[in-house]
Amino acid sequence: MPRLIPLLLLLLLLLLLSISISFAYPLRTPRSLAPFARRLRPRAPANYDYETRFFQQRLDHFSFADQPPFQQRFLVGSATAGWGRGDPIFFYCGNEGDIEWFAANTGFVWEFAPRFSALVVFAEHRYYGESMPFGSKERAYKDAESLSYLTAEQALADYAILLTDLKKNLSSENSPVVLFGGSYGGMLAAWMRLKYPHIAIGALASSAPILQFENIVPPETFYDLVSNDFKRESVSCFKAIKESWDALEAQGKEHNGLLKLICGRRNLNNTDALSDWLDSAYSYLAMVDYPYPSDFLMPLPAYPIKEVCKKIDNYAEGTSLLERIYAGVNIYYNYTGTVDCFDLEDDPHGMSGWGWQACTEMVMPMSSSEENSMFPAYNFDFAAYGDECVESYGVKPRPRWITTEFGGHDISKVLEKFGSNIIFSNGLLDPWSGGSVLQNISDSIIALVTPLGAHHIDLRPSTNNDPDWLVKQRESEINLIQSWISDYYQGKKGASNSM
Amino acid sequence: MPRLIPLLLLLLLLLLLSISISFAYPLRTPRSLAPFARRLRPRAPANYDYETRFFQQRLDHFSFADQPPFQQRFLVGSATAGWGRGDPIFFYCGNEGDIEWFAANTGFVWEFAPRFSALVVFAEHRYYGESMPFGSKERAYKDAESLSYLTAEQALADYAILLTDLKKNLSSENSPVVLFGGSYGGMLAAWMRLKYPHIAIGALASSAPILQFENIVPPETFYDLVSNDFKRESVSCFKAIKESWDALEAQGKEHNGLLKLICGRRNLNNTDALSDWLDSAYSYLAMVDYPYPSDFLMPLPAYPIKEVCKKIDNYAEGTSLLERIYAGVNIYYNYTGTVDCFDLEDDPHGMSGWGWQACTEMVMPMSSSEENSMFPAYNFDFAAYGDECVESYGVKPRPRWITTEFGGHDISKVLEKFGSNIIFSNGLLDPWSGGSVLQNISDSIIALVTPLGAHHIDLRPSTNNDPDWLVKQRESEINLIQSWISDYYQGKKGASNSM
Numbered sequence: 002m003p004r005l006i007p008l009l010l011l012l013l014l015l016l017l018l019s020i021s022i023s024f025a026y027p028l029r030t031p032r033s034l035a036p037f038a039r040r041l042r043p044r045a046p047a048n049y050d051y052e053t054r055f056f057q058q059r060l061d062h063f064s065f066a067d068q069p070p071f072q073q074r075f076l077v078g079s080a081t082a083g084w085g086r087g088d089p090i091f092f093y094c095g096n097e098g099d100i101e102w103f104a105a106n107t108g109f110v111w112e113f114a115p116r117f118s119a120l121v122v123f124a125e126h127r128y129y130g131e132s133m134p135f136g137s138k139e140r141a142y143k144d145a146e147s148l149s150y151l152t153a154e155q156a157l158a159d160y161a162i163l164l165t166d167l168k169k170n171l172s173s174e175n176s177p178v179v180l181f182g183g184s185y186g187g188m189l190a191a192w193m194r195l196k197y198p199h200i201a202i203g204a205l206a207s208s209a210p211i212l213q214f215e216n217i218v219p220p221e222t223f224y225d226l227v228s229n230d231f232k233r234e235s236v237s238c239f240k241a242i243k244e245s246w247d248a249l250e251a252q253g254k255e256h257n258g259l260l261k262l263i264c265g266r267r268n269l270n271n272t273d274a275l276s277d278w279l280d281s282a283y284s285y286l287a288m289v290d291y292p293y294p295s296d297f298l299m300p301l302p303a304y305p306i307k308e309v310c311k312k313i314d315n316y317a318e319g320t321s322l323l324e325r326i327y328a329g330v331n332i333y334y335n336y337t338g339t340v341d342c343f344d345l346e347d348d349p350h351g352m353s354g355w356g357w358q359a360c361t362e363m364v365m366p367m368s369s370s371e372e373n374s375m376f377p378a379y380n381f382d383f384a385a386y387g388d389e390c391v392e393s394y395g396v397k398p399r400p401r402w403i404t405t406e407f408g409g410h411d412i413s414k415v416l417e418k419f420g421s422n423i424i425f426s427n428g429l430l431d432p433w434s435g436g437s438v439l440q441n442i443s444d445s446i447i448a449l450v451t452p453l454g455a456h457h458i459d460l461r462p463s464t465n466n467d468p469d470w471l472v473k474q475r476e477s478e479i480n481l482i483q484s485w486i487s488d489y490y491q492g493k494k495g496a497s498n499s500m
Numbered sequence: 501m502p503r504l505i506p507l508l509l510l511l512l513l514l515l516l517l518s519i520s521i522s523f524a525y526p527l528r529t530p531r532s533l534a535p536f537a538r539r540l541r542p543r544a545p546a547n548y549d550y551e552t553r554f555f556q557q558r559l560d561h562f563s564f565a566d567q568p569p570f571q572q573r574f575l576v577g578s579a580t581a582g583w584g585r586g587d588p589i590f591f592y593c594g595n596e597g598d599i600e601w602f603a604a605n606t607g608f609v610w611e612f613a614p615r616f617s618a619l620v621v622f623a624e625h626r627y628y629g630e631s632m633p634f635g636s637k638e639r640a641y642k643d644a645e646s647l648s649y650l651t652a653e654q655a656l657a658d659y660a661i662l663l664t665d666l667k668k669n670l671s672s673e674n675s676p677v678v679l680f681g682g683s684y685g686g687m688l689a690a691w692m693r694l695k696y697p698h699i700a701i702g703a704l705a706s707s708a709p710i711l712q713f714e715n716i717v718p719p720e721t722f723y724d725l726v727s728n729d730f731k732r733e734s735v736s737c738f739k740a741i742k743e744s745w746d747a748l749e750a751q752g753k754e755h756n757g758l759l760k761l762i763c764g765r766r767n768l769n770n771t772d773a774l775s776d777w778l779d780s781a782y783s784y785l786a787m788v789d790y791p792y793p794s795d796f797l798m799p800l801p802a803y804p805i806k807e808v809c810k811k812i813d814n815y816a817e818g819t820s821l822l823e824r825i826y827a828g829v830n831i832y833y834n835y836t837g838t839v840d841c842f843d844l845e846d847d848p849h850g851m852s853g854w855g856w857q858a859c860t861e862m863v864m865p866m867s868s869s870e871e872n873s874m875f876p877a878y879n880f881d882f883a884a885y886g887d888e889c890v891e892s893y894g895v896k897p898r899p900r901w902i903t904t905e906f907g908g909h910d911i912s913k914v915l916e917k918f919g920s921n922i923i924f925s926n927g928l929l930d931p932w933s934g935g936s937v938l939q940n941i942s943d944s945i946i947a948l949v950t951p952l953g954a955h956h957i958d959l960r961p962s963t964n965n966d967p968d969w970l971v972k973q974r975e976s977e978i979n980l981i982q983s984w985i986s987d988y989y990q991g992k993k994g995a996s997n998s999m
Contacts (some may be wrong), residue, residue, distance in 0.1 A: 062905075063562040065860050065895050066648040149565040158905070165904050174909075196695060197920040199907030336601050361564050396564050405664050406561075406657070408698030410673075418944070419697040421917045445917070490911050 049104060049111045050079040051121070056166065057128070060134055060150050062158035068150075071127070071134040073159055073330055076104055078114065078121030086173045088485055089119040092201065094160055094193060096186035097355045100125035100132075103186065108295055108462025110181050113479055117486060119179070120171075124163055126156050126189075128354050145395040148357050154406060157189060161197050177489040179482055180204035183457030184433065185355075185363075192407050192421050195416075203422030203485040207457035213365040213436025215401060217409050220368040220381045223437030227287040228375040230306055230430055236311035238329075242283065243375040245326045249276060252323060280376065282330040287432045288456035293466035297456075300334060303466070308332050360390035364400040365436070415440050421445040422485045424478055428454020447484075449477055513682050548603060548993035549578040549608045550620070555665065557626070559633055559649050559656035567649075570626070570633040572658055575591060575603055577613065577620030583674045588618040588985055591700065593659055595685035596854045599624035600632075602685065605796055607961025609680050612978055616985060618678070619670075623662055625655050625685075627853050644894040653905060656688060660696050676988040681930065682956030684854075684862075691906050693922050694915075702921030702984040706956035706979055712864040712899060712935025716908050719867040719880045721934035726786040727874040729805055729929055737809035737828075741782065742874040744825045748775060753824060756963055779875065781829040786931045787955035792965035796955075798832060802965070807831050859889035863899040864935070912941050920944040921984045923977055927953020944984075948976055 054075055060068035091114050095103055104111075104123045114121045125132040128151040133141045141147055168174050178201040182190030187209030194204035212218050232239040285298055286306050293303045302308050313329040359365070366381040383400060390398050408415055425438035426449040433456060440448050451458075451470050459474050553574055559567035578795040590613050592599075592606060603610075603622045613620045624631040627650040630639045640646055667673050677700040681689030686708030693703035711717050731738040784797055785805050792802045801807050812828040858864070882899060889897050907914055924937035925948040931953060939947050950969050951955075958973050 061560070061563055061651045062901075064560055064648040065651070065652060065898075066645065090926040146565065150562070152562060154562045163902050165900070195697075197907075198694075199911075199914045200904075308998065367893075401664065402561075405660050405699075408696075410698065412698075415698045417991065418920045418987075420919070488917075492916065 006271055007117070009099045015146070038383040049121075050077040051104065051110075052079055058159050058162065060155075062162070063165050063217075069135065071132065071136075073163065074100060074125040074131045075126065075163060076100060076121075076123040078111070083115060083118040084120045085118070086171065087175045088116050088173075089174045090164070090173075090178045091117070091119040091121050092160070092164060092178050092180050093121075093123040093184045094127070094156075094180055094182040094189040095124050095126040096182065096184055096189065097126060097129055097358065099130035103131070105185075106461045106462075107181065107183065109460045109475065109478075111199075112463060113475075113482075116479070120176075122161055122164075122167070126186075127151060127159055142354075148396075148416065151354060151357055152362055153189060153192070153358075153403070157193050157196060160189075160193060161200050164200055175493065177202045179485065181207075181460065183460045184209065187457065188344055191425065195407070195420055198420075202489050203424075203482065205424045205426065205460075205482065207426045207460045208428070208433050208437065209425060210365070210433040210436030211407065212409050212412065212438065213433070214403050214409055215366070217404070218436050219372065220366040222424040223269060223284075223365075223367050223432045223447055224369040224374045224376050224434035226430075226435050227284050228373060230287040230290055230432070231283070231310060231375060234304075234307050236309040238313045239375050241313050241322060241325065243280075245322055246276065248322050249279075266384070273392050276377075279326070279330060282333045283375075284432060286333055287430065288373070290430045291454045291458055291461075292453065292468050292471075293464055295461070297461070301333070305332060357394055357396070360394050360398050361396055362399060362403050364398045364403070366400075402417070412438065413440065416442045416446055423447070424449055424481055426454075426457075426459050426474065426478065427451070428458055430454060431456045447481060449474055510992075525693055532679075533765050541816060548607075548620075550575040550603065550622070551578055556589050557658050557661065559654075561654060561661070563733060568634065569636075571631065572626060572662065573599060573624040574662060575599060575620075575622040576645075577610070582614060582617040583619045584617070584673045585670065587672070588616050589663070589667070589672075589675045589677045590616070590618040590620050591659070591663060591677050591679050592620075592622040593655075593679055593681040593685045593688040594623050594628070595626040595681065595683055595688065595700040596618070596625060596628055598629035600629070602682075605961075606680065606682065606959045608974065608977075611962060612974075612981075615978070616982075619675075621663075621666070623659055626650060626658055627856075641853075647893070647895075648762065650853060650856055652688060652691065652857075652902075654781045656692050656695060659688075659692060660699050663699055668749055671858050674992065676701045676985055678984065680706075680959065681708065682706040682959045683708065686956065687909070690800045690922050690924065694919055697919070699723070701988050702923075702981065704923045704925065704959075704981065706925045707927070707930050707932050707936065708924060709935030710906065711908050711911065711930040711937065712932070713902050713908055714865070717935050719865040720869040720873065722783075722866050722931045723868040723873045723875050725929075725931035726783050727872060729789055729931070730782070730874060730971045733803075733806045734809040734813055737812045739811050740821060740824065744777065744778075744821055745876045747821050748778075748826070767882055773791070775876075778825070778829060781832045782874075783931060785832055786929065789929045789954045789956055790960075791967050791970075792963055794960070800832070804831060837907060856895070859893050859897050860895055861898060861902050863897045910936065912939065915941045915945055917942070922949055923980055924944070924949070925953075925956075925958050925973065925977065927955070927957055930955045946980060 003436075055072040056075060057070045058073045059070055084313055091110050092112055093100075093103065093107060100123050103453040110121055110123075113119075127134065128141055128148070134150065135141050135143075138242060164178055164259040166177075168176055180190040180193055180201045180203070182188070182204070184207075187206035188211050190204040191206035191209050191211055194201055194206075196313075211224070218304050228239060231242060240344060286309060289299075289301060290306050291297075291301075291303060295301055295303075309332045312332060313325050315325065315328070316424070355363075364383075366383070368381045369376040371378040378452055383398075390396055404410060421443070423446045425447070427434040427437045427439060428451045430453060434450075438448050439450050444447075449459075451474050453468070453470060454474070458471060459478060463472075463475070518728055553576060554571040555574060556569045557572045558569055590609050592602065592609055599622050606622075609622075612618075626633065627640055627647070633648055633649060634640050634642075658962055663677055667675055667677075679689040679692055679702070680699045681687070681703070683706075686705035687710050689703040690705035690708050690710055691698055693705075712722070727738060730741060737822060785808060787800075788794060788800060789797050789803060789805050790796075790800075794802075808831045810827040811831060812824050814824065814827070854862075863882075863885070865882070867880045868875040868878040870877040882897075886897055903909060904938055920942070922945045924946070926933040926936045926938060928949060928951045930953065933949075937945075937947050938949050941947075948958075950973050952967070952969060953973070957970060958977060962971075962974070
């Protein structure tokens, strides 16, 4: 019994946290693309040496309103011994979290930079980590007015200005810049190559669901893919989960029913929070269903869904359906001893950056189909979604803005003869892959698809357990990046010869 | 003598106006790209039928700040008998003036649209004409805060949203959109094709000086080209003008010297305003040095510089240098009976929209060389320029922003394999041509250059006096546009066949 106490305490914490992850369950706010990033303290980055710097940015690049500037954090790799003026810059477009955490989890960039004598830069996204407008997170997240400038376009302009200034300060204006990003950061990398071709020669956009908007891909895609990941491991596991929601609802209706499960939580009088907690576990498991043990979101075994399903399929472990479900998701949540990674005071107003972004620009409609999904059937309802955003953040979403600003509809035709040098890499186990680019668009806008890959696995540090397909995928990426860089220098040479 | 009074009155008006055109002379604020647009009442558009509509726009597209929306005016061609769903849309990107004036002076779009069954749309630029934020020009132009959102990026987003909405309302989402624009409008058209390739399939950017920024082209370019236009007609005329500035200065130092020239103007105790007035005349003459009589800025004869120089070179007309100069520029300013085209109350705060834009983003450095220019030597001084902007508008310019946002440096290399379907058309008599793209960048980013063309002459209504080279230039443009449209429909067909 005493051994159970820390576990129950942890579960309580997790439940509290899961509530702030998103809105009430039936609304199905899209998951954060890099869930938990905002509340995990970064683990010490393995062997990556960098300097931390700050750069003063405008709050609104697209107006001349008199707003206070803010300090953007960025990391510059110290191992620049081989780097000289004009050599490449590898620039990671920070996403919705602490940049040190992304730096620690994007080994790909650090490992391959020396081969290109490239300078590594990781830039933090505004309103995350230490890059807070108005001087503090509390003030930046105060209300809709202070959050107004947390948008993707402003973040891209930050990167464009930072890069321009950095190159000038290094007297290295001719350095080719290659962009990197995973998940939302991958979307930013792809969009930045499209919007700022004069600043970056190419982008590796890993697991970047730039088509997960409006009616470009079916709204069921995400949850169908999560469900497929479970069905793929075990049909009975898929079915058990699909049946569990009713059981959960029934349990919830008993007096104190939920308390039996999670213990110590007061005022919990509906099952929504618990459903959301389970939904999160399944969705994140699908994202990090890596072929080797990992600890991106949580310490997990290789192919964690297989392990979860083993528990769910194991009738010996418990008698009731819910007890088996609980044993399964414990694989995901059960990592005692790391509670100090959480910071409950991180978000004092219950507002999260990604929640704001999802309620303004990043409106990714998500439904759950009756047939293919193991989740309760749900049709995305924009009106309800919008109301919830007004209530939570005092802001109305603009659901068509992202596709107006960045495109998405009919993307193959639009980019067939426009744009170049983008890699869209995706693993098909990743539920976000359904909203990404999975087919080559042109000779130089390339889709690299791995059937067994999960969420931006290619960007992760290499391990001794990397399967062959992953090693090959990274080689393909490096070869493409090499060709962009060679083309660039070739062009420069041609230009100076002809002068 | 009585015949002189209206002329002198007119000169007085012109002088008053010229003061508000730009800052004090030595600062050399760049000319408005479509000078006088903001104060000319549009002449009745020839035969172009259109409906005037209004569309509600956000004030700041790139933030979620709670700002009042405004009504953007746009004109939709009525002659849409031949137009059906899916047919092309020809979209003119309005520049810094009343959109009806641009519609009246952009005959090219109206004349060729029927050949493509294209719907014609002219959209007004925010803060010009009737497209005023805050409900009125007076409030929109009140101060730096109210003017904050007068930027090119916001204008492009206006156009992107307007087009997206318009196509949706017409149930014509598959219509290919071709962008048109002259001068600043041409810059917007080119930038829009680059930034919003999913919204427009191509752009004809006529006389669009997208390289007139930072240190991309030499700052002397503009005035050197103006000077060349005069020298080309008459070396003695060029010399006379070059010598006239000292004479003017000397005359100004005599008591009431200037009053002798312009009459009735009080408190005029330096020659700056008069110099600026002459500078304007020469610069605008170079822009509109058309091969046929025209009335774009003023009613003028064919090749007006030739006529101006005839006067300046004609010693019989007057004895003194300044009197000959005066006789010359009278060709430009002397169009009696049209004073009602001016509206002195147009700009009650002495703030002009282009002045604001030049003091914020559109920082186009302009110097005047000792050797090649007929203007007084001057080196662009950004510090002084910035101070003047702070004094006049309460705003600091951001001189590197346009090139950060839109590029410009090394444009041939950047766009060689990125982007497509842009025509940069330029006439070499136009002093703005020096800041534009004069060489093909790729197979589909094309420069069309005419040695005898002036400012966006190709967009003007066709006349019986059009020289052959102009007829051919327009044919080339039409053929290119035809190929974009054919490619687009071909691609659509391919896409639907393969489904």
